[in-house]
Amino acid sequence: MDDKMTISHPAVGIQLSAALSALGHNAAQIRQSMTSEENTLTLSSGFIPEKQVWVGAYPHALIEEVPDFLAHVDSRNLRFALTALSSIEAEVRAYTAQFDVKRLAVILGTSTSGIADNEILLKQYFVNQVHEEISHYKQEMGSLAKGLQKYLGWEGPAYTISTACSSSAKAMAAGQRLINADLADAVLVGGVDTLCRLTLNGFDSLESLSNDLCQPCGAQRDGINIGEAAGLFLLSKETAPVMLMAAGESMDAWHISAPHPEGKGAAEAMQKALSIAGITSDEIAYLNMHGTATPQNDAMEIKAVQTVFQSYEVPISSTKHKTGHCLGAAGAIEAAICQQVLIDQSWLPLHQAGPIDPELDQANYVLHAELQQPIKYVMSNSFAFGGSNISLIFGTTLK
Template sequence: MTYWLNDLGIVSAMGIGQDATTTSLNKYNPATPLLTLNKSLSAEQTPLYVGQVQSIALSNNKRINTFIDLALEQIKPTLDKLSHIDKSRIAIVMGTSTSGIHDGEGARKSYESTKLWPDDFSYSDQELATPAHYIAHKIGALGPCYSISTACTSSSKALISARALLNADLADVVICGGADSLCQLTINGFDSLASLSSGLCQPFSSTRDGINIGEGAALFVMTKNKPITNNGVMLLGSGESSDAHHMSAPDPNGMGAQASMEKALKSAKLSCGDIDYINAHGTATVKNDEMEALAINRVFGNNTPLSSSKHLTGHTLGAAGAIEAGICWLLLKDSGQHMLPYNAIKEGSDLADIKIIKQAFKPTLKYCLSNSFAFGGNNASLILGVNVD
């Protein structure tokens, strides 16, 4: 059975929409970063680089819904082709880690100053299922509807879960992906873990010192057997594992990460030599990049080009898996037309031997693997591909 990712709506610090995202890929210059400085989110008012969606003010209420609206508008032409499908056969699966917490923080500030809660604030906006329910309401979907929240693997697992719904014949179409917004909870939470970068994040660099938090959304329209657009990219395989090593630190041996990649290859019926590009999790923390390089080396050696795209988007947490799968989707759909993300850094001497992309080039791609690794040792790998005649 073939699973098709028929269309993509994407929002991040790279821009709004497919064209803006690929333009950011093709014109990226390390001297003019896409991430921006912000100090309002830090409890200490420390200026920090974040992957902010610039066209949407941080004060904007219902911020995560705004991202979802922007992504839905992009895939509307494809959704319009589904009018003949029974609404009970259209499912929604979303990944998120913050849901509407941004609005909760704003409402709390308002209450502290006025002793009144804002009229448009609802506690339910902060529920993890809310992004999925919001989409279902917007498009009238009546099938299975839920969110997955497994930290940084949330939206990768949303795609895996969507495929499972189709395979079980519980839906004919699944709108799947992820959404997260910047908020004080994540900025200060990661700061308390000493995981934030003092500057711009530097994945796989010898000078890497942490992450930059980002925000955004990515939505796919997934079907099985036949594509419903000419832009279809296949979800060929997936792998999941759990380290259970530590609440927030990865297993330094990378065995769980290795297992998720190997399971994805087996699921896709591919060998390591078939993969043309790996979008690494690449958070730019010392421990993650060291672990991931070790795991990739054991599976792929130093033969497969790889990079992290988090210096372009920031770490979008619950939306990261879908946004990074979206970058792979764009690279595959327009194979040979776009620059791969690259990490123009000095490679870390502590890293295993892997083939890090350090300069821009436009390769022809058939298969991409995208890694997502999360708190608690929760790991997920996706393989996307296209038919090449």
């Protein structure tokens, strides 16, 4: 196929959405957190032995119990998902009542599933040699989507995507494809990831955790803060105030945990998204960076942005200094931020306020939250281990 050929996939509407994270649980809290310099992360000593770490913890209570028919997959991850769903459940059920349940799908992303709920039991088994019955159902990746499908009573496709940090963004892309392939009339997409010892100790062993609040593209950046989030979106063909215009994906497979140093896969994902959306780079009014605050990731992403946007100084920021890196749910919570930016038309998410790396300071970082003029399109990047890259483009139909 000609590389210059424009590929177009019809946009799908975001009919309903819910987002829970360190930012809070509603639109006003997202806006307040992303337009001020207040810290939303928490210093915790409960995850890594003899060490305190900053985490993006959800500050509110989750539902206290799940229905009996979901008891075998009960986990904090599932409760996080059901808590997010509860805020839009009545509207979801009312909207989807017009469709055959066999044409209602669930596609979600996660990287931890319910493994946190088994950590204590596994420690007792391996360290204390205590005989324990440990159910693996709750930590299976598929349990998240299947659990929500069963809860809703839907009978269409239901599966979980687990591609590390790109998981939930890929779930949104998969939902768009399912609708455009006429395999579903409505799809619940997004992602959920919860804080657990496994991931925090894993990133600590990689020496990837920041010793302080993370500083995306900062001169003194030294790693990430882990966060947790739940983001859910109901997609359909019907026009909505915010549309998922396109998803561009690539797989550079440069290294198991490091991105391509020149950002080739990242640039390819962004360029594909623009081509599929049928717009030019200078029509993107804001770019939500993957922006992890690790030295290699930030450096390659700025190179990729410069490759794709050339002389156009697109406003950019990373929001991970406020949410933490929410792993499999990162794409979903950042999509929710982009959605709210398009709805409000009055602000952009602030980039971290510390000194910028002199080698990366040519970019147009959002240092003032006020939006001076209406915007139509925004882009959100998610780049994962192994080179699993995706860029999403959202657009508004609001006048």
